[in-house]
Amino acid sequence: MKANLPIRVLSAALGLTALAAAALPGAKPKLDPESRKFYATAHLIMTKEESRIWARLPDAASRREFVADFWLKRDPDPATPENEFRKEFEARVAYVNKRFNKEGGPGYNTDRGRVYIFMGPPDKIDEYNPDYSTSIRGFTDIWVYYGRQMAVVFADERGDGRFRIVKTEGDFFGAMDLMKLGRRAGPDDAFASPFVKFETVYDPGAREIVVRFPAASLMFRENEDGLQEVDLRFLIYIYPGGGTAKRTFSEARRVALTGAELGARKTVELRFAQPLEPGPNTVDVIVMGQGERGGKLRQIFEIKVPAGAPDAAPSD
Numbered sequence: 001m002k003a004n005l006p007i008r009v010l011s012a013a014l015g016l017t018a019l020a021a022a023a024l025p026g027a028k029p030k031l032d033p034e035s036r037k038f039y040a041t042a043h044l045i046m047t048k049e050e051s052r053i054w055a056r057l058p059d060a061a062s063r064r065e066f067v068a069d070f071w072l073k074r075d076p077d078p079a080t081p082e083n084e085f086r087k088e089f090e091a092r093v094a095y096v097n098k099r100f101n102k103e104g105g106p107g108y109n110t111d112r113g114r115v116y117i118f119m120g121p122p123d124k125i126d127e128y129n130p131d132y133s134t135s136i137r138g139f140t141d142i143w144v145y146y147g148r149q150m151a152v153v154f155a156d157e158r159g160d161g162r163f164r165i166v167k168t169e170g171d172f173f174g175a176m177d178l179m180k181l182g183r184r185a186g187p188d189d190a191f192a193s194p195f196v197k198f199e200t201v202y203d204p205g206a207r208e209i210v211v212r213f214p215a216a217s218l219m220f221r222e223n224e225d226g227l228q229e230v231d232l233r234f235l236i237y238i239y240p241g242g243g244t245a246k247r248t249f250s251e252a253r254r255v256a257l258t259g260a261e262l263g264a265r266k267t268v269e270l271r272f273a274q275p276l277e278p279g280p281n282t283v284d285v286i287v288m289g290q291g292e293r294g295g296k297l298r299q300i301f302e303i304k305v306p307a308g309a310p311d312a313a314p315s316d
Contacts, residue, residue: 096110112143149170153168181300183298190219191295197214198212213268214266234286238274238281278306
């Protein structure tokens with residue numbers, strides 16, 4: 001049942017601006033049919049770094065390689081044959097194309113469709129009748145996500161059936177990042193939260209990539225020797241020179257500390273002997289919990305190595 005809207009003034013200035021800006025693709029390359037089909041919806045969850053790389057890919061073969069990496073980076077469990085992230089994303093796209101197909105285009109290009117793709121189904125939807133004492137001529141929907149402590153307000157401002165975002169409450173952009181990057185962390189996983197931020201820098205003297213976590217962000221458990229322990233696997237993609245060439249490496253690391261050592265540390269630092277080339281480098285860092293301890297973090301870093309630093313090994 002629709003009720004009268006208790007919110008008297010809504011800021012229409014927000015609209016789709018924030019969502020569209022976050023999902024806006026870069027320059028559109030001329031695409032083969034397979035690449036065009038992928039890009040039509042996948043650009044919604046591309047990071048700005050991925051959009052830049054995609055726009056520079058020269059041919060269908062390089063784009064197929066990009067697509068394989070794109071989904072692998074977001075796969076919550078690469079050990080299983082099914083990519084659960086991709087399956088869920090495609091199911092959400094299919095749903096919004098059926099549910100929100102009366103606003104002048106495909107459902108994934110509507111505000112409600114894009115929020116559904118990013119956030120999933122809301123826990124609660126409140127619908128309100130038009131309030132003619134405001135400038136809004138149509139209905140208003142409020143989607144509530146209790147687990148994310150977030151709400152999104154959509155309004156049919158002109159009364160033409162096209163709903164726009166007019167207000168958000170909560171960490172809207174943080175929730176979008178979870179979907180874009182494929183981050184996740186549950187209560188029994190290796191990370192305290194899917195929102196954990198870590199740091200990646202380059203030590204040119206040692207020719208090492210350095211990854212630092214807040215110590216409190218890693219969920220240590222006591223092992224049989226009485227040490228506090230967490231097992232992690234790193235998958236790191238390096239794109240030298242801001243171009244499309246890449247090299248990748250994967251490495252498992254175990255961090256084991258005494259309780260006193262852990263209590264005294266603010267950060268946990270891990271080093272990888274992976275030289276970077278002088279100039280700009282895009283470094284895409286994926287960190288996963290090992291064994292029974294799941295969870296996944298991902299961040300992308302732009303690292304500029306000063307001229308005169310040792311060169312890296314040739315790219316693959």
